[in-house]
Amino acid sequence: MDAGDAAVTRWLSSSGRLDPVQPVELRTDRPHSARMYDFLLGGRTNFPADRAVAEQALTAYPGLRTVTRMNRAFMGAAVGRLADLGIRQFLDIGSGIPTTPNVHEIAQSRIPSARIVYTDNDPLVLAHARALLASATGGGRVDYIEADLRHPDRILGHPCLTGPDPALDLTQPVALLLIAVLHFVPDTDDPCRLVKELLEPLAPGSCLVVSHATADVNPEQVNQGARTYRASGVSFQPRNRTEVTRFADGLEVLPPGVAVATKWWPAFAEGTVVPYADDPFVNDAYLLVARKP
Numbered sequence: 001m002d003a004g005d006a007a008v009t010r011w012l013s014s015s016g017r018l019d020p021v022q023p024v025e026l027r028t029d030r031p032h033s034a035r036m037y038d039f040l041l042g043g044r045t046n047f048p049a050d051r052a053v054a055e056q057a058l059t060a061y062p063g064l065r066t067v068t069r070m071n072r073a074f075m076g077a078a079v080g081r082l083a084d085l086g087i088r089q090f091l092d093i094g095s096g097i098p099t100t101p102n103v104h105e106i107a108q109s110r111i112p113s114a115r116i117v118y119t120d121n122d123p124l125v126l127a128h129a130r131a132l133l134a135s136a137t138g139g140g141r142v143d144y145i146e147a148d149l150r151h152p153d154r155i156l157g158h159p160c161l162t163g164p165d166p167a168l169d170l171t172q173p174v175a176l177l178l179i180a181v182l183h184f185v186p187d188t189d190d191p192c193r194l195v196k197e198l199l200e201p202l203a204p205g206s207c208l209v210v211s212h213a214t215a216d217v218n219p220e221q222v223n224q225g226a227r228t229y230r231a232s233g234v235s236f237q238p239r240n241r242t243e244v245t246r247f248a249d250g251l252e253v254l255p256p257g258v259a260v261a262t263k264w265w266p267a268f269a270e271g272t273v274v275p276y277a278d279d280p281f282v283n284d285a286y287l288l289v290a291r292k293p
Contacts, residue, residue, distance in 0.1 A: 028047040028124075029047075029049050031050045031052070031053040031232050031233070031234055032124075032234075033184050033229075033234050034096040034097055034120060034122045034124070034125055035047060035050040035122070036050045036051075036053060036057075037180065038050075038096065038099065039051050040054055040065050040068040040069070041068060041069060041072060041099050043097055043099055045097045046097075053228070053229070053232040056228050057225045057228040057229060058225075059228075060221070060224040060227070060228045061222055061224055061225025061226075061228070061281075062221065063221060063222075063279065063280065063282075063284055064225055066281045067282065067285050068180070069275065070276055070282055071180040071211045071285060072099065073275045074179070074211050074261070074265075075177065075179045075209075075211070076101060076106055077265070078175075078209045079107055079175070079177070080106050080107075080110065082175050082207055082289075083107045083110040083111050083114060084110060087173055087174075087175045087207060088107070088111045088114045088115065088172075089115050089116075089168045089173065089174040089175065090104075090114065090115070090116045090117070090175045090177060091116075091117050091119070091155075091174055091176050091177065091198075092116065092117070092118050092119065092179070093119045093120075093149050093155065093178055093181065093198070094119070094149055094178065094179070094184075095118040095125065096125060097122075103116050103118070103177065104140070104142045107140075108140045111140075113139040113140050115141045115142075115168055116140075116141070116143070116167075117142075117145060117160055117161070117168055118142070118143070118144045119147050119149075120144075120146065121146065121147060121148040121149075123146070141167050143160045143167040144160075145158045145160050145161075149182075149194060150189050150194060152194055152198050153197075155198070156198070156201055170201050170202060170203060171203050172203055173204070174202050174203065175207045175209060176199060176202065176207070176208050176209065177209045178195065178208070178209065178210045178211075178247075179209065180211050180212075182195070182210065182212050182239075182247065183212050183236055183238060183239065184234070184235050184237075185235070185237070187237065191247070192246050195208070195247045196249075199251075202292060203292075204293060205291065205292065206291070207289060207290065207291050207292070208247070208248060208289070208291075209288070209289050210244070210247055210248075210286075210287070210288045210289075211285050211286070212239055212247075212285060213226075213239070213284060213285050214238050214241065214285060215238040215240075216240050217260065217281075217283045217284055218284055222238050223238065239286075241258055241286055244286040244288065245288075247288070248288055250292075250293075251290035251291060251292055251293070252290060252291045252292075253288060253289075254288075254291060257288070258287075258288045259286065259287060259288075260284075260286060261277075261282050261283055261285070262282065262283055264287045
């Protein structure tokens with residue numbers, strides 16, 4: 001562990017409302033999907049290993065930065081729309097490095113009392129969480145859970161959701177955000193089961209928001225990019241429309257359904273123009289918003 005890692009570790013261990021944690025090694029010598037995502041969004045919380053693999057993936061798949069930024073824009077549009085529809089609780093799993101505007105900034109700009117819980121498994125994301133926890137407005141609340149999507153029980157059983165002063169009231173609708181994260185979960189971990197378990201305790205009227213990489217439109221380039229990720233030790237599995245649709249089994253999928261950006265965006269984002277609409281790679285992800293009956 002170098003001096004920088006040690007300094008961050010000491011900071012993590014002194015957190016207040018965050019989980020008490022043991023000193024951890026951040027392993028900045030290994031690429032991590034959250035830090036690579038940050039690099040692709042133009043952020044600064046990434047390291048040489050993250051940048052090296054991201055650059056390799058960009059060489060193999062030139063649309064990676066476009067689809068990453070489109071995913072981020074989709075998150076903003078979906079959160080804003082759901083807040084306008086009255087959803088005031090958001091559970092963002094695989095939240096990644098904070099990048100403005102964050103979920104809580106968007107939601108609380110519309111509903112000041114909105115409550116947001118971020119979840120991620122990267123200790124470096126945890127190191128940034130304290131700033132978010134101090135930024136709630138107007139009776140709102142922001143909390144953070146350090147947990148992995150592959151362990152829904154650790155998320156749903158966390159005191160942040162089940163304790164005497166829970167951040168979210170699961171008897172009221174919650175928006176479950178899974179933005180650009182499920183394609184990092186291989187079939188061997190049964191991602192459909194994970195989504196079902198996360199949705200099970202949520203109240204009727206809760207919503208599922210998903211963006212997921214696909215090779216349906218540009219198979220050669222997307223699959224080559226996925227191979228670059230996997231060669232570096234980062235799992236990456238694009239899925240087709242049928243496979244992505246399974247995440248919404250039993251839910252009411254809102255118009256225009258499980259669709260790519262150029263079809264989905266105008267229908268949901270109040271007629272706004274699709275970001276990067278002229279880019280040939282903008283449709284390399286399926287987007288969906290679905291409501292729990």
